[in-house]
Amino acid sequence: MTAPPLTAIPFFSPGTFADDRDALLDTVREIGTGDAQKFILGEHTARLEQELRDRLGAADVVACSSGTSALALALTALDVGPGDEVVVPAFGCAPLASAVVEVGARPVFADVDPVRLTADPAAVEALVTPWTKALLVGHLFSVMADMPAFRALADRRGLRLVEDSALAQGGTLAGRPAGLWGDAGVYSFVPVKTFGMPGEGGVVLTGDAELGRAVRMLRNHGQDGVHRFVHHRVHRGVGRNSRFDEVMAAFQLRRLPGLEDRLARRTRICDYYSRRFAGLAGVAAPPVGGDGRFPYVYTVLADRRDALAAHLAAHGVTAHVYYPRTLPEQPAFAPFAPPGARWPNAERAARRNLSLPLYPHLTDAQAERIADAVCAFADESGEPR
Known part of the structure; x- marks a missing residue:
């Protein structure tokens, strides 16, 4: 069947x-x-x-x-x-x-x-x-x-x-x-x-x-x-x-009054993702918790970002690229950028960032399915964990 x-x-x-x-x-x-x-x-x-x-x-x-x-x-x-x-x-x-x-x-x-x-x-x-x-x-x-x-x-x-x-x-x-x-x-x-x-x-x-x-x-x-x-x-x-x-x-x-509970739920999902993704080759994940962290979106940096996004989509998970270009590369702001200037870390981030679903209504089962799909991508890529 x-x-x-x-x-x-x-x-x-x-x-x-x-x-x-x-x-x-x-x-x-x-x-x-x-x-x-x-x-x-x-x-x-x-x-x-x-x-x-x-x-x-x-x-x-x-x-x-x-x-x-x-x-x-x-x-x-x-x-x-x-x-x-x-x-x-x-x-x-x-x-x-x-x-x-x-x-x-x-x-x-x-x-x-x-x-x-x-x-x-x-x-x-x-x-x-x-x-x-x-x-x-x-x-x-x-x-x-x-x-x-x-x-x-x-x-x-x-x-x-x-x-x-x-x-x-x-x-x-x-x-x-x-x-x-x-x-x-x-x-x-x-x-x-x-x-x-x-x-x-x-x-x-x-x-x-x-x-x-x-x-x-x-x-x-x-x-x-x-x-x-x-x-x-x-x-x-x-x-x-x-x-x-x-x-x-x-x-x-x-x-x-419910804001703290919603933030706490987001934080638990973030920490779960980070524990699952620790040590994945080719996918850099934020650490678990830590000072200066807040649970807005959960973003990984993937060497094969587009391939990971396609893999997630095939497994029914919608991911999102927030900023595929640096600000100086945007037509609106290019006139303010010095000719020939480069921003290598920003450019690399624009090529690699991919955000995963993160919201209080996400169930434990859904978070597990998302994490499983990311880990499976690393395994299928033949990269060591």
């Missing part, structure tokens, strides 16, 4: 908010029929900001329309603009460079650490010039950048430090939460993030209350919250519309 076809394991969970549908509908009804008729920047947004401030020990948390917008607001509040350079990683998500371009500054691309895949502090320092205004450091996959080194570098050279922690909520390094190592950090709440929601949104977080006030003004057309239709200029920037949705704020408040 022919074996029945395998049920595919998707990369993105189809049931991310399945248990929250009734709560979401109740929230929409509550906001939509409320006497206040306040749909943006209302009491729920203020409560969410306060809850996150208390949890993180931040001086301020400012809710914005997206993590990308939050990055641009943070740069503007830090007085980064035309004529300035900002050193960014050559490998990672587009907002690392696009936020810099948006505020009129120039991104300068630094190579990454070959293991963390985040910016290499030595490579970053080598690119600092008299025109450098800030360092924009991003955490990647499930590993925080070397923030103590970057904090020391920024302080030593008199630079501002922005932490793209959009995907790192739940991560800590040396006891300090992701997002609070820089002068400003950001989180993103898009559906696939660790504290995702069914919409767009994010926050700027900071240990500087005055910087928080500047971001708060910038996100709402430069208004100070006291005098409506009076639009202030903050340093070299003017305000824009980056306001947070009240329905999403109320929904996030309902889900916040």
